[in-house]
Amino acid sequence: MKSAKGIALVCACAGIGACSAAPLEPARATRAAVAPTSPPAPVCGNAELLTGPENAPEGAVIVPAGDNTGFDFRRPGLTYWFAPGVHTLGTELFGQIAPGAHATFVGGPGAILDGQNANLYAFTGEAEGVTIRYLTIRNFGRGLDNNNEGVVNHNGGSGWIIEHDTIQDNDGAGVFLGSDNILSYNCLKDNGQYGFSMFKMPIESDSAIKNLVLDHNEIVGNNKDDWETRNPGCGCTGGGKFWDVNGARITNNWVHDNDSVGLWADTNNVDFLFEGNYIDHNTDEGIFYEISYNATIRYNTLRRNAWAKGVRNTGSPGPAIYLSESGGDARLASTVSGSTKLRIYENVLEDNFSGISIFENANRFCNSNGNTSKGYCTPFVHPTLIPSPHDETYVNPINATHPCYAQVGNEPYLTDCRWHAQNVEVTNNEFRFDPTVVPCAGTYCGVQALMATGENNIPWSPYTVASVQNAVMFGNGNVFANNHYYGPWRFAKGYGEKIRFDTWQAAPFLQDQGSTSDQGPPPKVPNVFDxxxxxxxxxxxxxxxxxxxxxxxxxxxxxxxxxxxxxxxxxxxxxxxxxxxxxxxxxxxxxxxxxxxxxxxxxxxxxxxxxxxxxxxxxxxxxxxxxxxxxxxxxxxxxxxxxxxxxxxxxxxxxxxxxxxxxxxxxxxxxxxxxxx
CATH class of the missing domain: 2.60.120.260 (Galactose-binding domain-like)
Incomplete structure (x- = not known):
């Protein structure tokens, strides 16, 4: 992807996070008790949630409807009340609001801030503690100009609270997030690239963004500009995308009908909680957790995701939850996730193209040309940037002086130069798959995957595909257990070879112990020959x-x-x-x-x-x-x-x-x- 500053950052797969290490429990025979059984009340168009106060709060500065070009929005600590009607900021490219610190912006009933497809951004600057409520913010960006840019909180200011807003029909990302941001009860709809995203210049040995809360948002219809087609392989779209974040609570959101991934956490994210979300009918994965760590994914419902991706790319699973080179690591934080593992439990997955894919690419490690998050290393190797991502000419060369070349065959680098699919527990989930409902194509429809691929084509690499496959399947503590399966599920191992449920449960795999299936024993086949x-x-x-x-x-x-x-x-x-x-x-x-x-x-x-x-x-x-x-x-x-x-x-x-x-x-x-x- 590219950051809001136009910084080239290419990304690909998905990843995993960890959750608490509670003991494995018996499989449930019925729908998980606390996963939502239907979408939450809509936020988009919900006047009860989105309508602001009819009168200006006491002491507030009243902003009249019309052209607010000359209005002074820079004063710190003030509250601005936008009167009902349409507000504009002139027609200049950088007509925008640069708030003072701890300022509050409140919309009256029907207050709209309209960029007229003339202004690039709505709220910019580095001010801390800004609050934006009850506004409709629309039509910012000129065509495709806002690629990898954010309209609200364009600079990722800290401590922003964005709630009860409608942010729609903007180019780029509707919202950018910074540390200690809260995004709640918003309608993020039909934006050109993302509903929300973020990027901060990386900090050596630390996360660039910390402590996010995303709660009760409706995130729908984003990536209207179809950036994956315009820039194939960019990995730069979704309902929302996290990058280099430590600590995020993503709860009770309705993420649906986005023309890409629903929720995507990409590159060195740590300590995430996905809880109580309803994630439905996104064209690609519902949750994509990529080269990241320590997450809990629990009590979510994921339905009808990755139908388009599964049909489009029949050579690999189109999963509801995609964990790529991700897992638990005890050396990293677990305040939010509650565990140094990556745990996925008590979720309901129904009629997605496939289920959960735990994947590792043998060629993807720090300082290799298989690392599509270019320039980044794992949190355990220094320098973590090779070179700094602000270098637009960077094309992922191999740095022969970096320890992930010169010493990659020796510990600790042999372990720490890789992002690992490790310490993943998939337990007590309900998996439903009806091949008469899902538009199946290829061989990976209705599959759970625990696999690794790649090629043995990096002469100096100490990693082989076989060794990585063996680690992912047998050595990294990855466990499916106590789940319940409805429908003809199959299971992919190794390079992706499909096996039956009974084989998956038997030696040497011994996966899904305590799990059940409604399929019963394999049917009798009088002749296996074609x-x-x-x-x-x-x-x-x-x-x-x-x-x-x-x-x-x-x-x-x-x-x-x-x-x-x-x-x-x-x-x-x-x-x-x-x-x-x-x-x-x-x-x-x-x-x-x-x-x-x-x-x-x-x-x-x-x-x-x-x-x-x-x-x-x-x-x-x-x-x-x-x-x-x-x-x-x-x-x-x-x-x-x-x-x-x-x-x-x-x-x-x-x-x-x-x-x-x-x-x-x-x-x-x-x-x-x-x-x-």
């Missing part, structure tokens, strides 16, 4: 020549239908055909029935053998079984066997071999491996 591989009616399916033969789909012979697989032996001393889809077909453990029909073209006697291999999630072969076919004749014969796929089986793969000399031809048809009737 139709062509089984019957050869449409093609040769997954059958592939292996050695000393050629294969073809043929109508010369057929046991069922009109086609079979013809195997023509081309050399002496044996032949083989195999399935070309290693590690094979998804299958459950337990008793299986294997069937295959075969015949020879001539009276030459051959006796093929079908070899079956049962594999676990790590593609390790757990067991090998063989089914010996009878000596083939010119009539169709069946070979069948009942075998047991061992515990831990996730896929089945196989091949067919046999004796024969060049010129021998045989046929196979109607092959099946599946649950017995």
């Amino acid at each position: 139709a062509d591989t089984a019957t050869l009616e449409g093609s040769t399916g997954q059958w592939s020549a292996w050695f000393s033969d050629t294969i073809a789909q043929t109508t010369n012979e057929a046991h069922g239908g009109t086609h079979s697989l013809e195997i023509a032996v081309t050399a002496p001393d044996g032949w083989g055909v195999q399935l070309a889809n290693y590690p094979g077909y998804d299958i459950t453990p337990g008793e299986k029935l294997v069937r295959i029909w075969a015949k020879s073209r001539t009276a030459t006697a051959i006796q093929p053998k079908l070899t079956i291999k049962w594999l676990n999630v790590n593609r390790e072969i757990l067991q090998t079984d063989t089914v010996q076919l009878p000596t083939l004749t010119m009539a169709w014969q069946e070979a069948s066997a009942t075998v047991t796929a061992p515990a831990g089986t996730i896929t089945v793969w196989g091949y067919l071999t046999g004796p024969g000399s060049a010129g021998t031809t045989l046929y196979i048809d109607d092959i099946s491996i599946g649950d017995p009737p």
Whole structure:
């Protein structure tokens, strides 16, 4: 993203935060008791919440409707009452209000501050303790001029209170926030880039912005200017975005129908509480917590989020909650979140494109070209800026003198140069997914993810994809437990390979202990092969020549239908055909029935053998079984066997071999491996 000052800051994924370390509790069978079951009362258009006093408060300076260009708003400590009607600030680009310290601005009924699409900003300056209430603030910015700029509190002043306002139809961000700001009971609607955002120049070894409260706001319809299309990959839109904040309470907000992420915390945020929010129908993630720490996400309802993103990017999950390179760290604050972990509990997630994605990119670490929050390091490495982000020419070069290059293979840098997906607990949540409601596309619809990707293409990096995947899955204290699932959920691990609920719960993953699902045991599947591989009616399916033969789909012979697989032996001393889809077909453990029909073209006697291999999630072969076919004749014969796929089986793969000399031809048809009737 770019800051309000036009500072280039590129960001990408999402992250995690931590919550209190209460013991894991039994799963609930009903909707989480304190997550909201419906949206709160609207703020936008709600006269009871947004209408200011009919008369000026005692001692207030009255601001008449009309052109207020020459009005003196700089006096500290005064209250200004805006009379009903439309107020303007002339047509100059920098026609704006620069308040004095501790000034208060109050709108009378129907008071509107209108930028006329001529002024860039409404309230600017560094004054502390400013209060703005009961105003409609609209139409600031000239077209796209306000990209990464804020209209209200443009300079991120400290101690501002912004409440009961309507801030809409502005370019850039409707509101910028600074330390000790309170944003409550506002309508932040249809702004060009964000409803709210923030940026302060980074402070070495400290957070730039501290102590935010966002409560009972309605945040709707933002990113009207579609900045992600104008600047692909900018990561610079949303209902609202946090950057480098220590301590934020985000409670009881209705965040909906934004053309991007709902709530996005990006880069070195620490100690967040998301509680009681209703987050609905945002095109991208509902909550995106990215390279950040120590958050509690509890008692929220997230519905119908990331539908557009999931369909647009089918190569990864479109989650309701996206935690990217984020988690808990005991070295950082936990005053607001209540824990040095990242805990997600007692939430209701319903009909989002997918559920919760815990993700880590092996290439993303401080001073690497995979770090899209360019110039930033983790809070534990100094310098934390490489170089200062005010350098517009910075294109993320590798600094060979920085410890996250020169010493990255040694502790503490091996640990501290990375943002980690670690110490995440996902417990006691209710996950509902109906694929007839969600516009599914690709393979990640209705998925929970605990995964890591990347490439081993940074020669000096000590991190490999395999080591990061192993840490995220097994070594970093990431736990799903005591959740309740409704619908056909699947689970992504490793690079994103999908597995069933029973496999997710079993060794080696052992996730979601104590959790339940309404899906029951996996349904019986009489044949795991696809139709062509089984019957050869449409093609040769997954059958592939292996050695000393050629294969073809043929109508010369057929046991069922009109086609079979013809195997023509081309050399002496044996032949083989195999399935070309290693590690094979998804299958459950337990008793299986294997069937295959075969015949020879001539009276030459051959006796093929079908070899079956049962594999676990790590593609390790757990067991090998063989089914010996009878000596083939010119009539169709069946070979069948009942075998047991061992515990831990996730896929089945196989091949067919046999004796024969060049010129021998045989046929196979109607092959099946599946649950017995």
